[in-house]
Amino acid sequence: xxxxxxxxxxxxxxxxxQALRLLAENEQAGNAVEVLIKTVEDYPYYKSVGYGGLxxxxxxxxxxxxxMDGDSFKIGAVAGIQDVKxxxxxxxxLSEEKFNSFRVGDGASAxxxxxxxxxxxxxxxxxxxxxxxxxxxxxxxNLNPYDGHDTVGAITLDxxxxxxxxxxxxxxxxxxxxxxxxxxxxxxxxxxxxxxxxAAATGLxxxxxxxxxxxxxxxxxxxxxxxQAACDKAVYGFHEKLTRxxxxxxxxxxxxxxxxxEWGVATNxxxxxxxxxxxxxxxxxxxxxxxxxxxxxxxxTKEWLEAYEKRIKAPID
Amino acid sequence: xxxxxxxxxxxxxxxxxQALRLLAENEQAGNAVEVLIKTVEDYPYYKSVGYGGLxxxxxxxxxxxxxMDGDSFKIGAVAGIQDVKxxxxxxxxLSEEKFNSFRVGDGASAxxxxxxxxxxxxxxxxxxxxxxxxxxxxxxxNLNPYDGHDTVGAITLDxxxxxxxxxxxxxxxxxxxxxxxxxxxxxxxxxxxxxxxxAAATGLxxxxxxxxxxxxxxxxxxxxxxxQAACDKAVYGFHEKLTRxxxxxxxxxxxxxxxxxEWGVATNxxxxxxxxxxxxxxxxxxxxxxxxxxxxxxxxTKEWLEAYEKRIKAPID
Numbered sequence: 001x002x003x004x005x006x007x008x009x010x011x012x013x014x015x016x017x018q019a020l021r022l023l024a025e026n027e028q029a030g031n032a033v034e035v036l037i038k039t040v041e042d043y044p045y046y047k048s049v050g051y052g053g054l055x056x057x058x059x060x061x062x063x064x065x066x067x068m069d070g071d072s073f074k075i076g077a078v079a080g081i082q083d084v085k086x087x088x089x090x091x092x093x094l095s096e097e098k099f100n101s102f103r104v105g106d107g108a109s110a111x112x113x114x115x116x117x118x119x120x121x122x123x124x125x126x127x128x129x130x131x132x133x134x135x136x137x138x139x140x141x142n143l144n145p146y147d148g149h150d151t152v153g154a155i156t157l158d159x160x161x162x163x164x165x166x167x168x169x170x171x172x173x174x175x176x177x178x179x180x181x182x183x184x185x186x187x188x189x190x191x192x193x194x195x196x197x198x199a200a201a202t203g204l205x206x207x208x209x210x211x212x213x214x215x216x217x218x219x220x221x222x223x224x225x226x227x228q229a230a231c232d233k234a235v236y237g238f239h240e241k242l243t244r245x246x247x248x249x250x251x252x253x254x255x256x257x258x259x260x261x262e263w264g265v266a267t268n269x270x271x272x273x274x275x276x277x278x279x280x281x282x283x284x285x286x287x288x289x290x291x292x293x294x295x296x297x298x299x300x301t302k303e304w305l306e307a308y309e310k311r312i313k314a315p316i317d
Numbered sequence: 318x319x320x321x322x323x324x325x326x327x328x329x330x331x332x333x334x335q336a337l338r339l340l341a342e343n344e345q346a347g348n349a350v351e352v353l354i355k356t357v358e359d360y361p362y363y364k365s366v367g368y369g370g371l372x373x374x375x376x377x378x379x380x381x382x383x384x385m386d387g388d389s390f391k392i393g394a395v396a397g398i399q400d401v402k403x404x405x406x407x408x409x410x411l412s413e414e415k416f417n418s419f420r421v422g423d424g425a426s427a428x429x430x431x432x433x434x435x436x437x438x439x440x441x442x443x444x445x446x447x448x449x450x451x452x453x454x455x456x457x458x459n460l461n462p463y464d465g466h467d468t469v470g471a472i473t474l475d476x477x478x479x480x481x482x483x484x485x486x487x488x489x490x491x492x493x494x495x496x497x498x499x500x501x502x503x504x505x506x507x508x509x510x511x512x513x514x515x516a517a518a519t520g521l522x523x524x525x526x527x528x529x530x531x532x533x534x535x536x537x538x539x540x541x542x543x544x545q546a547a548c549d550k551a552v553y554g555f556h557e558k559l560t561r562x563x564x565x566x567x568x569x570x571x572x573x574x575x576x577x578x579e580w581g582v583a584t585n586x587x588x589x590x591x592x593x594x595x596x597x598x599x600x601x602x603x604x605x606x607x608x609x610x611x612x613x614x615x616x617x618t619k620e621w622l623e624a625y626e627k628r629i630k631a632p633i634d
Contacts (some may be wrong), residue, residue, distance in 0.1 A: 072563045073527035079396075079497075080421050099463045100493040101523050104397050105422020107495015146416045176417040178424015180396075187504040187529035206418050210390035212504035215529040216536075246389045 004261035004277030007154035015039035053170025070163035070194035153200025181205020187215035197258030204250025228264030235266035321578035321594030324471035332356035370487025387480035387511035470517025498522020514575030521567025545581030552583035
């Protein structure tokens with residue numbers, strides 16, 4: 001049987017490797033996607049997800065996450081949750097609830113504590129220092145404060161044909177308290193149907209929720225489009241529509257996998273992702289928007305990876 | 318030119334009447350939908366929206382609302398907001414923001430206060446008493462605590478062809494703190510595209526967000542389906558799919574209007590709504606699921622209305 005995993009950004013690669021090892025050993029899609037995303041949440045140098053994530057404008061680290069089961073459509077989600085080690089695990093647990101399965105703010109944090117999830121101060125000294133520096137830059141140079149919104153979104157397919165999707169994010173850097181993006185929002189940040197496939201998003205949440213692109217990509221795959229054709233059609237079609245109607249489209253990148261393990265991506269900015277399946281070892285690729293609603297996808301170079309490694313670990317003065 | 322307004326539940330009727338008067342006088346769709354929903358939020362006997370809304374399991378009234386502009390796709394939303402007179406107005410204001418336009422919990426309430434929105438203790442004595450009684454009933458009879466989730470959702474079309482949609486809700490009665498339903502979620506609770514039409518939902522949010530039905534109905538109208546055919550296809554198709562895959566579908570009802578002022582609804586429970594347009598005076602209808610993916614729609618009877626009036630104002634012992 002086919003199996004596979006795909007996830008947004010180079011940061012997800014080690015998680016994709018782990019997920020694929022598990023899937024090869026008959027692990028369930030839901031557990032594999034949780035492990036994948038926990039790997040990203042736990043790594044301190046990724047500053048947009050989990051531990052090490054950058055705080056909001058008030059200096060508080062608020063996180064969003066969601067989980068969806070493609071067999072049953074069960075969804076669990078949290079937004080603005082604080083001080084919990086693995087938001088994805090809280091979301092997955094919430095997906096078992098028939099009621100109250102999307103929790104925000106203090107209610108989300110309280111749920112995690114009551115359910116015994118590990119409490120952790122998720123704000124690293126490094127993240128705090130980056131935040132301080134940024135505040136100063138904004139003040140001195142009168143900058144637009146908002147950049148950086150690298151959600152981890154991931155889709156897994158297991159040998160039994162079940163699929164799952166998960167997302168996790170600390171959201172837009174310098175966001176206002178309580179700001180929520182697309183990551184915990186079904187249809188915008190993620191969607192999966194095991195009879196078809198799944199999709200997940202990263203980018204400017206405020207614009208992603210205007211388009212419901214994850215739902216649309218899954219729907220197009222259900223109509224017979226390949227994952228790549230579905231991503232191209234949905235993403236570039238919406239990019240054009242939003243530019244025409246709203247004036248400007250923010251950055252966004254979508255990934256998709258169908259229930260044969262075939263995959264696709266589309267993006268309006270330079271975008272990295274990691275993917276592997278029963279046939280192909282996990283690999284990091286670089287994607288860019290091409291001409292005529294197409295995507296240019298190439299393997300990542302050694303130089304790119306070395307520069308990335310250096311960048312994320314560079315000293316913060 | 319065509320214009321019109323449609324909204325969920327009998328409670329929205331006076332708001333629909335007001336919105337239609339405004340639209341006849343060339344008011345913008347966005348302002349008309351705001352007035353419509355404020356009328357429902359302000360009325361103390363509607364216990365699922367705004368003032369008089371029922372509190373959560375902890376006795377706190379937390380409200381959700383959203384606004385979407387069908388010309389530009391601008392969206393503003395709040396969830397778990399407290400102590401603000403008109404959540405819909407906060408959502409509409411947020412829709413003007415390019416960033417931070419969806420705010421939850423304390424961050425949402427703080428935004429409303431900073432922006433000068435009227436602060437109000439939204440918990441009435443009557444709502445508090447209903448909550449106390451319900452707690453006692455749950456304790457004594459070991460009841461499932463969850464029922465009642467009558468969101469107001471409304472769509473307006475103005476003479477210039479612009480459309481808007483809004484939602485407002487105090488959410489599931491006896492919800493856990495921070496629980497969010499579909500009402501503030503684009504694609505699930507609402508969606509609108511002025512070049513096509515709009516849709517909005519009421520019902521069990523946890524299940525509505527599994528289907529992205531508002532987006533799907535607008536998409537189907539864009540493919541040429543009438544609002545009624547689009548509602549029937551999306552709602553009953555998803556009801557069957559969810560029953561098959563999840564085991565049981567919660568209650569949900571959807572309304573739609575296209576940019577000619579034609580409308581449709583579909584529902585898996587008894588459902589009332591109010592609608593009017595350039596040709597027809599506003600009127601309350603009763604809808605029920607028919608056979609073979611159809612909806613039975615009939616004008617509300619005088620007896621039904623009188624019983625309703627009595628019921629919502631009945632003394633709470």
